[in-house]
Amino acid sequence: MFKVSITGGKGGTGKSTVAVNLAVFLSRKIDLVLADLDVEAPNDHILLGVELQNKEDVHVMIPFFNYKKCTKCGICADICDNGAIMMTFEKLPMLIPSLCSGCKACMYACRDKAIAEGRRLVGYTYRTEVNNEFSLVTGLMIEGEERAFPLVLAAHDRALSLNKSLLLVDTSAGSSNTVSYALEGSDLIIAVTEPTPLGASDLSLILELAEKIGCKVWVVINKAGIGSDGHVKEVISKFDVDEVFKVPYSREVAESYVKGKPLAILSPSSQSCLSIREIAEAIEEVV
Amino acid sequence: MELTIASGKGGVGKSTVASTLAIELHKRYSNVVAIDADADAPNLHLILGVDKWDREEAFTSTAVAEIDYEKCTSCGVCKDICTFRAIKRIDDRYVVNDMLCEGCRACQFACPEEAIKIKPSESGLIRIAVTKYGFPLISAKLHVGKANSGKLVMREKELAKEIGRGNVLRIVDAAAGIGCQVIASLAGSDLAILVAEPTPASLSDLKRIYALTRHFMIPVVLVINKYDLHLEHAKTIEEFANKEKIEVVGKIPYDERIPMSMAKLKPFIEEYPNSETTKSLLEIVDEIKYIYDNWKSWWLTHKPKEAKPYIPKILKPESP
Amino acid sequence: MKIAFACSGKGGLEDQISDRFGRCSSFTIVEVEEGRVKSVDVIPNPGSQAGSGAGIKAIKAVVNSGAKVIVAGSLGPNAMAAAQELGIKHVSVSGKKVKDVLNEVIAMLK
Secondary structure (H helix, E strand, C coil): CEEEEEECECCCCCHHHHHHHHHHHHCCCCCEEEEECCCCCCCHHHHHCCCCCCCEEEEEEEEEECCCCCCCCCHHHHHCCCCCEEECCCCCEEECHHHCCCCCHHHHHCCCCCEEEEEEEEEEEEEEEECCCEEEEEEEECECECCCHHHHHHHHHHHHHCCCCEEEEECCCECCHHHHHHHCCCCEEEEEECCCHHHHHHHHHHHHHHHHHCCCEEEEEEEECCCCCHHHHHHHHCCCCCEEEEEECCHHHHHHHHHCCCHHHHCCCCHHHHHHHHHHHHHHHHC | CEEEEECCCCCCCHHHHHHHHHHHHHHHHCCEEEEECCCCCCCHHHHCCCCCCCEEEEECCEEEEEECCCCCCCCCHHHHHCCCCCEEEECCEEEECCCCCCCCCHHHHHCCCCCEEEEEECCEEEEEEECCCCCEEEEEEECCCCCCCHHHHHHHHHHHHHHCCCCCEEEEECCCCCCHHHHHHHCCCCEEEEEECCCHHHHHHHHHHHHHHHHHCCCEEEEECCHHHCHHHHHHHHHHHHHCCCEEEEECCCCCHHHHHHHCCCCHHHHCCCCHHHHHHHHHHHHHHHHHHCHHHHHHHHCCCCCCCCCCEEECCCCC | CEEEEEECCCCCCCCEECCECCCCCEEEEEEEECCEEEEEEEEECHHHHCCCCHHHHHHHHHHHHCCCEEEECECCHHHHHHHHHHCCEEEECCCCEHHHHHHHHHHHCC
């Protein structure tokens, strides 16, 4: 499966807009799945105007203590990274479920085999068919949960299991480990930025990450025209970037966002749309 | 007192509102400390024109696993049990990916040869500078690929309390999303200023961030940015706000010059002081000043009546 | 029996009881024997510097101190759930100093 990841560092640069429209174009020629891994605030289904379907639960393991076997040694509470295990007055371990990350360190540390695996619901994945043209897999974290990682993992796995020819990944903003995991194994990373010092600053973080992962990178300068590309170009020159594309800033993009219809359908002949189409064609050649 | 600006969705104008509030409130009260709680993609220092840092501190609250290859027998148990998929087999060796590893020690305990050690790891930097407006900015930068955490944001808040004098007004610019770093941005805050734009995506994310404020019982006010981009959607957002009894403290018109002034690294109110947009931003500042000046009575009438705490859904292990 | 008073300042009998438990500044631990005060101790609250999970850090400090009663305005959701499971009692008081309600609380707990 060929994997192309669309990422961006800064929020609001238009990553999802680019990802969604690339999916629309590329699906006309290639069998693909778009994975929305922005699990804290997924938006691709909203941009596409579809309702999420085929919901599946995502769980994280939590420890259940067997007090009959527990020797009250206290190791589990000591080693829990997140402070999720506390000792009661009777020196028995008690779990605070919302703090547990599901790492199972306590289960492996326990010498008395007194810990069994329970589960906690942390979110959902969905698989939605978009106009019978491509599949959209979405990860959604429940509000109140702290960690996006298990959802990113589950959604990515579900997308892979569909066994399509092309996997398009829409990551979350930022450059943390959830983005790093989403980008792992990519054949191509597309970094979406904007021509401002803010965009350039966040772009350099993403390019640094892409270099660390060792993956080919293209840059898309979205909202081109609102500022000068000097800063962004300077950042690009410091890294090994294969291609640079520009998508002009236009009210049409803002409107497509607002109307819940992808640009490719709403205003296919707009300059912005044609620019994205150009990127799609370049991807087709590489796949 | 602590004000947190959050949104759920990225790119809606949090930093525009946060920087405007920091500058204007400091002019009036002289006690502002600004905190950029988005360590993944920090921006506030750029908007406020900071180009060098007065103080930097490494953040080392994290750890990573290290395999001792002299003891390792390549059995692969560590890879199998790692919930963060941080251990991979490369050629005939098992290797820890120190970007994904969260230092939980599960592999250390599971390893039959006791071949795994845990070593502390630096995951980012916290830096402080005094801005040209006279107030300090505390910013953080996560090293790429590292795990973000609420602990980093809490350390920033701790530093704000240390360097501030007397009655400090902390202004926290939260990251996008609703994960641990945003949760830490809201924890302990007195007022959440939520920012939304009139798009279905933004409303969806607004509801999610609002649910978090209900968990913490923090009063909420709302700013609708780019409101005339789609008056109908803006109305839907206002209806949501009315239903939840959230006060709308401002509506900023869609102004293409906002991203342009950010491109020039100048706060919008300075670049275009006579515009309608600046007027609407200053109106928001006035509303916040009113709330600050009358905090006790405002809080009594606006605090959430009941907490809607987040209660995780748990499933017991299957009985053997 | 030990009672933990959540305090807004440096603790002690003269201090104000905090409205919020998880992030209060300190705990004043009062040990009571046969209806009389045996000792008064002040411990810092590790939850005051915490992000989420402040309530849990605070509960841990209370458990470590041996106190089985908490006096504070209100408990957040995590702390409340943990307190219930641990069998820690919560007495709700706000706007008063520790010394002002001490006798009332002792009488209530008999």
